[in-house]
Amino acid sequence: MVAAARLDETxxxxxxxxxxxxxxxxxxSVVDLGIVRSVGPDRVVITPTxxxxxxxxxIESDIRAALDSAGYRHVRIETALSPAWTTDWITPGxxxxxxxxxxxxxxxxxxxxxxxxxxxxxxxxxxxSTPCKALWRCRSCAEPFDLFKCH
Amino acid sequence: xxxxxxxxLPSNATGEGAFDSPALDExxxxxxxxxxxGDDSLILGQRLGEWCGHAPSVEVDLSLANMxxxxxxxxxxxxxxxxxVEGKGRDGDSLAFRRDVLDFRNCWLVEQPNGDFARTxxxxxxxxxxxxxxxxxxxxxxEETIAAVAEKAVKEVTYHQELxxxxxxxxxxxxxxxxxxxxxxxxxxxxxVPELFEMDDLATFMAERGIGAxxxxxxxxxxxxxxxxxxxxxxxxxxxxxxxLGGRRGHHSEHLGHLLATMQFLPxxxxxxxx
Numbered sequence: 001m002v003a004a005a006r007l008d009e010t011x012x013x014x015x016x017x018x019x020x021x022x023x024x025x026x027x028x029s030v031v032d033l034g035i036v037r038s039v040g041p042d043r044v045v046i047t048p049t050x051x052x053x054x055x056x057x058x059i060e061s062d063i064r065a066a067l068d069s070a071g072y073r074h075v076r077i078e079t080a081l082s083p084a085w086t087t088d089w090i091t092p093g094x095x096x097x098x099x100x101x102x103x104x105x106x107x108x109x110x111x112x113x114x115x116x117x118x119x120x121x122x123x124x125x126x127x128x129s130t131p132c133k134a135l136w137r138c139r140s141c142a143e144p145f146d147l148f149k150c151h
Numbered sequence: 152x153x154x155x156x157x158x159x160l161p162s163n164a165t166g167e168g169a170f171d172s173p174a175l176d177e178x179x180x181x182x183x184x185x186x187x188x189g190d191d192s193l194i195l196g197q198r199l200g201e202w203c204g205h206a207p208s209v210e211v212d213l214s215l216a217n218m219x220x221x222x223x224x225x226x227x228x229x230x231x232x233x234x235x236v237e238g239k240g241r242d243g244d245s246l247a248f249r250r251d252v253l254d255f256r257n258c259w260l261v262e263q264p265n266g267d268f269a270r271t272x273x274x275x276x277x278x279x280x281x282x283x284x285x286x287x288x289x290x291x292x293x294e295e296t297i298a299a300v301a302e303k304a305v306k307e308v309t310y311h312q313e314l315x316x317x318x319x320x321x322x323x324x325x326x327x328x329x330x331x332x333x334x335x336x337x338x339x340x341x342x343x344v345p346e347l348f349e350m351d352d353l354a355t356f357m358a359e360r361g362i363g364a365x366x367x368x369x370x371x372x373x374x375x376x377x378x379x380x381x382x383x384x385x386x387x388x389x390x391x392x393x394x395x396l397g398g399r400r401g402h403h404s405e406h407l408g409h410l411l412a413t414m415q416f417l418p419x420x421x422x423x424x425x426x
Contacts, residue, residue, distance in 0.1 A: 051304050052196075052224020081228070082299035084306065125210035126314055127217040135210065151306055 009041045016070045017044065023058045024130050027101040030059060034089025043076045047085045050131045050151075087151045098148060104136065106150040113138035114145050123147075177360065181294065182236045183256065184357045186246070187399055188297070189229030190257035193247055194407070195278060196222030197414050198265060207268055214314060218275070221307040225300060232296040248418040252408045253401045260343035262398070262407040266336060269322050269329065273336030276315035280376050281347045283308045284369045293361040316380045323384025330386075337381075338389045345394030348373075353399070 017039070020030045030036055030046070037045040044063065048056045060077055067075050087106035090098075095105035099114045110119040118140035125135040133146040199219035206212035230243035241249075260278055265271045286308055289301035322333040348366045350358070357363025381388055397403070417424065 048224075048303075050221065050224065051228065051300065051307060052220035052222065054220065081296075081303055084299075084303040125214060126310065127210070127214035129213070131217045131220055135213075 006041045010039050012070075013039050013041075013044065013067070013072060013075060016066050016072065017063065020059075020062050020066045023055045023062065024132075025098070025101065025103065027097045028090075028094045030063065032091050032094030032097065034087075034091065034094070035059070035085060037080055042074060043078055045078045045080050047080050049085050053131060055130075085151075087148060090148075102145060103133065104145060104147040106148045108150055111136060111147055113141060113143065115143045116141040177362075178236055178238075180353055180356055181362065182233050183353055184363055185229050185233035185236060185297070186256040187258075189226045189233060189243070189246070190255050191261050191278075191282070192222040192229065193226035194255070194257045194410065195261035196220070196226060197410055198261065198263075199271075199275075201265055202271065211268070215271075218311050218314070221304070221311070225304050228296065228300045244418070248415050252403055252411055255401065255403065255407060255411075256399055257403075257407075258343065258346050258398045259395055259404060260340060260347065262404060262410060263340060263343065264406055266339065267332055269318075269332035270336035270339055272315050272318040272322070273333060274340045275311060276319045276380065277337075277340055277344055277377070278347075279308055279312040279315050280380075281344075281369070281373055283312050284373055284376075285364055285366070288364040288369065291361075292363070297362065319380055319386075320384040323381070323386040333384070334386060334389075337386070341389040342392040342395050346396050346398060349396055349399065351399060 014031065014036075017036055018029050018031045022028050022030060022033050033049070035046050035049060037047050039045075044067070046060065046063065060079075063077055067073070067077075090106065098105045102114050104111055104114045104121075111121045112119050113121055113136075116138060118138055120139040121136050122139060123134060124137050124144065127133075128135040128146050132149055132151070134149050135144065136147045137144045196219045199215045199222065202215040203212065203219075206215055226247065227243045230246045234241040234243060234246055260274060263274060265274075283305060286301040286305040289297050290305065292298040292301065319333060319337075322329040324330070325333075348370050350366055354363055354366060358365045378388060
């Protein structure tokens, strides 16, 4: 009984976290992004995307606020650096939402334009509007776009 | 769920455990070693930040600012850990903003003025190539925080090194003017390279304990990588100059004090100011 209740609570906390949006890319949640490493009845472990990601503080305080308002004030938030976050942890749902938002999801294959789907694309700048993105351009539809860097 | 009173527990209650893992005599040495790592990243991050709004194009502006962010992120982790190890209640912010110039342990290379864009990129190339090799090695450090930060940061530093190498090639194998500027930039920074590999007593002590890196062992690969990029850039390595040492023991060029005056002005003038 007690074990089942703890499981329920853990599942409920996951649901709360699925409602916390990434502050830079609000169409995906912190769960989609793969930064929630583990959830227990009394703690949530998260990992930063980039060492100097300026959104890390905001993400933590957004998670705190969401947990508090859902009645989980006793749940602690801990940060773990190792193993290092990788874009491989972005969920399939998160990848689809990135593409729909106009950001090409991280890929080790040819980069496809999120607007027209063409693979005839080129890098403009290794660093884009945030540390996690590079600036690309589509040669087919001529639109520029952000690429979530493979990391 | 249980209706416990709303008490927020501190997220990292380290308490008295700061000296738990290293033996007592290792504490001060580890503190110094963490300052070396953290100060290199902090000071170069601040230098790159000076470019913000001044770079030749918006893409370059973004790349310099983003590299600065990565470096300041590394510094935050290393200096926070240094504060824990020291056990005197200082954190990364107080170590960054309330130490004076003689207490900084960064190498001379990172404190050098930006000069023009070519000189900045020459400095980045020489530093990031070294930092990548160092962090690769430190992923196996017995000190958990150092290993974790290195594992995370080595991916970012790989990017820095690629970016800087591309600029060395583009400017070196570019126009007459861009080539001259890159040659000048490399010549300016070259005398600070030997310090990166200096193994003094503290570095040796840390390496012997599996915490720090044996920098001498990284030297050969470093020079091979530098030579390969310079060859592609159709440039010759600058002639060796008298090496300048001392940053690790707090002897710095006059440039560091000016950098700190800018960086530390606000927290020193308005202590405990918050956003």
